[in-house]
Amino acid sequence: AQSVTQLGSHVSVSEGALVLLRCNYSSSVPPYLFWYVQYPNQGLQLLLKYTSAATLVKGINGFEAEFKKSETSFHLTKPSAHMSDAAEYFCAVVGSARQLTFGSGTQLTVLP
Amino acid sequence: GAGVSQSPSNKVTEKGKDVELRCDPISGHTALYWYRQSLGQGLEFLIYFQGNSAPDKSGLPSDRFSAERTGGSVSTLTIQRTQQEDSAVYLCASSPGTDLTDTQYFGPGTRLTVL
Numbered sequence: 001a002q003s004v005t006q007l008g009s010h011v012s013v014s015e016g017a018l019v020l021l022r023c024n025y026s027s028s029v030p031p032y033l034f035w036y037v038q039y040p041n042q043g044l045q046l047l048l049k050y051t052s053a054a055t056l057v058k059g060i061n062g063f064e065a066e067f068k069k070s071e072t073s074f075h076l077t078k079p080s081a082h083m084s085d086a087a088e089y090f091c092a093v094v095g096s097a098r099q100l101t102f103g104s105g106t107q108l109t110v111l112p
Numbered sequence: 113g114a115g116v117s118q119s120p121s122n123k124v125t126e127k128g129k130d131v132e133l134r135c136d137p138i139s140g141h142t143a144l145y146w147y148r149q150s151l152g153q154g155l156e157f158l159i160y161f162q163g164n165s166a167p168d169k170s171g172l173p174s175d176r177f178s179a180e181r182t183g184g185s186v187s188t189l190t191i192q193r194t195q196q197e198d199s200a201v202y203l204c205a206s207s208p209g210t211d212l213t214d215t216q217y218f219g220p221g222t223r224l225t226v227l
Binding site for chain 2: 032034036041042043044045046049051090092094096097098099100101102103104105
């Protein structure tokens with residue numbers, strides 16, 4: 001079975017600082033990985049996805065993630081945090097049955 | 113274009129009552145998913161519809177939960193004899209087809225509170 005683990009349920013950064021949200025996967029086959037963001041009282045919005053075309057994936061709002069097979073990781077980064085980035089972020093892997101299996105989420109707080 | 117819509121946005125019900133939650137997927141999307149988001153369990157897959165194929169019900173937590181999809185479009189999730197542990201946000205998503213890399217587009221969810 002495939003799974004993802006997100007380290008750090010809460011992350012706080014100062015505005016303008018680097019954002020790093022961690023995601024590690026477990027999979028016996030090459031995984032397809034996703035990062036979603038959820039703003040308060042809203043659904044999930046796709047930030048980016050890894051589909052094996054390129055290991056460095058760029059997404060919306062200045063976010064990017066790098067697939068590292070040797071580390072079984074797919075960490076999400078943004079060079080400079082903005083107040084509007086405050087939200088909950090979910091890493092997910094898609095299974096053979098097409099369902100997404102999500103990590104437990106990381107709540108990002110951006111401090112002024 | 114229009115995204116995935118869900119209704120109602122909020123539903124408060126009494127323990128033991130039945131509830132129906134509705135999902136309108138993006139037009140033309142053949143795949144439809146239901147997920148549940150709760151404080152204790154996080155985001156969980158419930159059921160998956162693909163075209164006219166039999167749905168994948170492997171995520172449904174009990175036989176009180178059922179779902180149907182009419183005409184390959186609108187879907188209804190029904191919870192019978194609701195329990196307090198059913199309180200959660202129910203999210204619907206749709207995707208264009210069957211490719212594993214297809215993006216799933218989520219609706220805003222229905223917040224269910226069982227008193």
